[in-house]
Amino acid sequence: MKKDTLKIYLPDSVNENQCPEACDVIFLHRRQCWGELNDIPICIDNKGNVVARFGDIIWNLEPLVVTKNATHRQINFSVLKSHPSLLYEMKLICYGWLFTKNMQYSLPTKISTIIGRASGLKMSYKYLMSNSLDSISRICEPEIWGKYLNFLEEQKKSAGTLVHILCSLQQAYLLFPWMGLDYREIKFSPTNLSKKICRDEAIERAQTLAIPEDIADKLLHFAVNLVDTAWQYREQLGETERRIQENYKLGEQAVQNKIISGQWKWLTTEEGTPAFRHHFAKEAARFFPFNPAEIISELLTDYPDRPTDANGSWWHLQRGNLTSACFVCCAAFSGMRESELYELTSESYYNAVYSGRTFHFLKGKTHKMGERHTEWVVAPIVQKAVEVMSALTKHLREYLLQDASTARDKELAQCLWLSQGQRSTQPKRISCWALRLTNFSKYSGAIVSEKDYAECLRSNPNSQEKIKNHVHIGKHWALSPHQFRRTLAFFTIKNRLGNAIAIKQQFKHLYLQMSEWYCEGGIPSRLDEVEADKELQKMIDTVSNEQITQKYWSWFHGTETLSGSHGKDILKLRDDLPIMFRSWEKLYKLVKDKRITLH
Template sequence: MKPLLHLPIETPSSLNLYTQDVERLVKERNWDKLNQVPVCIDQHQILRAHFGQNRWDCSPYASDKGSDKNQREFDFSYLVDSPNLLLEAKLIAYGWLYEQGHCFGQKCKLSTLTSRFNIGLKRALVSLKNNGANSFSELNNHDIWQKFEIDLQNESLSKRTLELAFTALQAVERLNPWLPFQLTLPSINYRQLAKKLADQEKLEHKQSLAIPQALVNVLYGQAVSYVEKAWPHREKLAQLERDLQSNYDIGRAAVDYKLAIGRWKWLYDVEGRLNSKKYVEEINKATPRSQSEIITQHLRGTGLLPNHNVDGNWLFTWRANLQAACFICCGAFSGMRVSELFELHEDSFRTYTINGQLFHSVSAATHKLAAGRKKEEWLTSPIVEKAISLAISLSACAREQLVKLAAHSNDPGQVDKLMETSSNLWLSQAQRKNLPILISRAKWNDRLKNFAKSIGAIVDEKALSECRQLNPRNGGAIEDKVKLGEPWPFLTHQFRRTFACFAVRNGLGHPISAYSDEVEHLFRLNMNT
């Protein structure tokens, strides 16, 4: 069997899962063999998830980068004390992966199926479990269905969220010919039912907001200023991270040696577990130089140091804001989706001369409108070149750590994962004892909000008034998220909305084209046409 997904380019098209007959194993109640059935095998033919697990990590099937954990795996852990519901939930997820993933017979992304399961279907499964039901087919019972509706209504959900829940149930019903149980949904209009059960203040979809011009000037202007100021010193910043990591590694090696020879048994508790807090404290004591000394040595004379004393906490916060500034420049001046920003690489920026006119672009990959992963280019601003090169320097040490670990790994799947992560611009290492990780899309929203707060991008009456004009169909998003006197609630998708507003305001495009996900010719330079 072959997964019904748009697989990553690196995954061979010949990749197949040589699975047992799941239907027969369920019928025979052969649970041991069923639990051993492969769910996900990577391109090296290494088993990454099997039926018996309560979390199926299907990361090898994910074609886009930066997605959060719940978009790469199916989570069944909340059903462990309801064995039959657990079995049926796994059969549903397995069926979507290998029997019928899309209602139109087309291939879809892994995140489509995981979101359908982890968000949409979970509401039905939790309701069944809480109401003492033992099987999904009990939703056929009128009383159980009524209890399900009541549970949904009591959660004060939005109309859109409820529609996702009903869409997931319809996807289960389409699996009836394959499933060992049957789900027969009531013949009703589910859009109308979603509207009826939804919180009446959440009937409209809360679209991402376009940013008022005054706040754009502050947010984007400060991002550009940060990049321009730090860019000449990017090599010093890269070396600073290397020296800090090397300093930490020396201290860690000294502490680990004392632990290995049994000299520091006091770092363990009575159950033999290492006290991580004291462990880190001892490492910091054992480092040959203080972080403050190393930071000052590298940044003295650059104009990047503040007027007060610096330490590791200052550097972490400052570096996070500088990295956010790079991210903002790339998103704000290209109109790229956040998934596409994760596809930027060292050679993304290009410059062309066409009929005597200079054009700048960035090349990356898109997933939204493509059959899988497709290379694309976007027109952009010269500042993006500096933002990309600065982001590369900021993540250089993290990248080198991952590449080094990959070189010593005997697991080809882990090697691929490490190398894929190392190729990304947006890496973070909150604690030096841990490996660097890719900053996920959800974490970028947190970072952007922190950036807005740190630079004082405060919403005033004028900005609030313009916000209402720019976003007339906001579905209550303004009332929920934009607060007078507070920092602007900066989110990743606002780049595209704001970019579209800029295009329309300045006569660079028609509103229908500017706001459409399907028509993007005004914002992209497609070098294939």
């Protein structure tokens, strides 16, 4: 990396007032100007407030994270707190990743990628700490490099995890000239090296699992039924959610009035603590103007899925299942990435008529190779899923829009996947679907059978070890968002609904090889349920043998001239044919027994 290529370089979506001034952090570090160095802004929110400085042990980078589904929004350096020199060095590397441009890339690296890199780099720094080394550049020394690889091998990591660790080290290596570190040049391929030092059973990259057909049927049948039923009552469901939240707010206000008036002094002693919030919410529930069961009974009288004893707990469960069902429908019938699903809004669905046929689409954004608008072809049920989710989160979006002061805040407030699981908290985007989809799998009855397990092994040739560790007969299927994308590609190929080129277009892949990777196992699985028609095969064999026999009969008993060495031999035999060639039946038997062929 050349020094003249270094500059502050943030994503296009970041406002100018969020861009910190360029600082020579290397100079300050060499001069040990710790106060000035620690005060350098790292992240500024859209209002101009500094939310992270160089000296912070945790860098909060949330204002810079573009993708809405990112679960990690900060870099935590606490593991290096007891080693100041290594702590500052890793911070310099992360600063370089965040704010410098090198000639290797045409676009800035996504903040979420940098956060992931920092996580991978910590393993290298753990090695430095355990061996009392003072700089990451020491790893490049030949005698230390071998010990470092032995250390990684002892961790018993998978090849994929080791690639992540080694790539982070490689990216840090590119910053050494800028940092002024003395180092010995060392070249290695993270992919090839990881296969040599990973644990034996984890050499190959484990692929996301394609869901077995019977389990997929149960999951999708459960989701579609929930959405279909809820769609007819979507306005009532949305109003129920709004009224129950409003009911809590009124109870909350009653408790607040008692505290302000001085009637309740016992509840103010721990104000701001988790215990206070727990007791406050508990007391607020006692002062509800209406019983949640009454609200549900009033608004959902005709709702088929409502039991006679429906109460607030039932509604909490029902709302969670409906949210998961809508997510499953959108993911399973579009093949969208999780980050793309988070770009959906209440206006994302539309349809168009071509040649008399109606096609259904979702429009949104993709973040591969920069943010851009695009669209996906989807199944009709997706329209209902979007409309149900829009009704359920309408009041949440309206609430967030009231406080939105910037264009980004307004965009985030339009997200379809909002939740307010705890009535006392602000509405927020659902950041992790793992627990929700686990519960959804249980409620749908998606239990793995021996047949499902066998099919899973056949359908996922690149994930045999993963199946042994994570798929268990008699247990519920462990569902994850990316499985829907993999499963759609797999079943498209298996059932001849499309090819890898169609998958590439639908999945917004950059390379056809990636689409083919998603389709792995699709073609071989076509043969699983294929049965040979013995009668048809016998008929085909008979016709083939008769044609060959007829060909030989015409040669032996015909008058036309034959050429070639074999043809000349037949001409010599015509005057005195062997007995076995004089009868058509005998000739046919020779052909049938494969004693004579055309080859």
